[in-house]
Amino acid sequence: MQVIDLIKELTHAERRPDPAAFDVVTRTIGGVTRPAVAIPVPSRIVWTLRFPERATFRALVAVEDAASLPHDPIAFRAGVSDERRYDPLAHVEVASVPSEWIPLTADLSLYAGRKWSLFYRPDAHPWRLILSIDGAGDRLRALCADPGVYSDRDAARKYVRAK
Numbered sequence: 001m002q003v004i005d006l007i008k009e010l011t012h013a014e015r016r017p018d019p020a021a022f023d024v025v026t027r028t029i030g031g032v033t034r035p036a037v038a039i040p041v042p043s044r045i046v047w048t049l050r051f052p053e054r055a056t057f058r059a060l061v062a063v064e065d066a067a068s069l070p071h072d073p074i075a076f077r078a079g080v081s082d083e084r085r086y087d088p089l090a091h092v093e094v095a096s097v098p099s100e101w102i103p104l105t106a107d108l109s110l111y112a113g114r115k116w117s118l119f120y121r122p123d124a125h126p127w128r129l130i131l132s133i134d135g136a137g138d139r140l141r142a143l144c145a146d147p148g149v150y151s152d153r154d155a156a157r158k159y160v161r162a163k
Helices: 153-162
Strands: 002-005 014-016 023-029 032-040 043-049 056-063 074-081 086-094 102-107 127-134 141-150
Touching (some): 002 153, 023 141, 032 043, 032 056, 043 141, 056 086, 074 141, 086 102
Antiparallel strands (some): 002 141, 014 043, 032 141, 043 127, 056 102, 056 141, 074 086
16 A cells, blocks of 8 residues: 655655756556656656655656657666665666556665664664656656555554654
8 A cells, every 4th residue: 555655745855957847747658547757857856754664665657758769768766875875776777668657666674664773773764765767868758657655554554653
């Protein structure tokens, strides 16, 4: 179940290079219509969040304009940072205009929940969830549909109570 809707959290996220260039849109790919964030290429979105136990980042990605797609693929990367280091978690490349939404999934479970340690408390630590889109394209926009942090019902309830 979706615990954190990252489209709703977009206004609180760091958006580079130009925050005004990111739009929330509705797009149809392969006959499936979804809410999405239209993102200029290259770009980065950084959400600072605490994650529920057994968390997973999930999104569906695509490229908006077939005519603008360059010869090199567009790379979508998801990772987590604590401002000291960056952990790459998921990567997918889009080399042609997809006939359907392409899943991008990353396991966030290492960054949430109680773990025995005197010093390390991932459940109390805000993490930087980073979505990067890399590629060369003039006026090319990537799409990230239904981005969110997902977990099971029990973890979602604990997360909401703790918040």
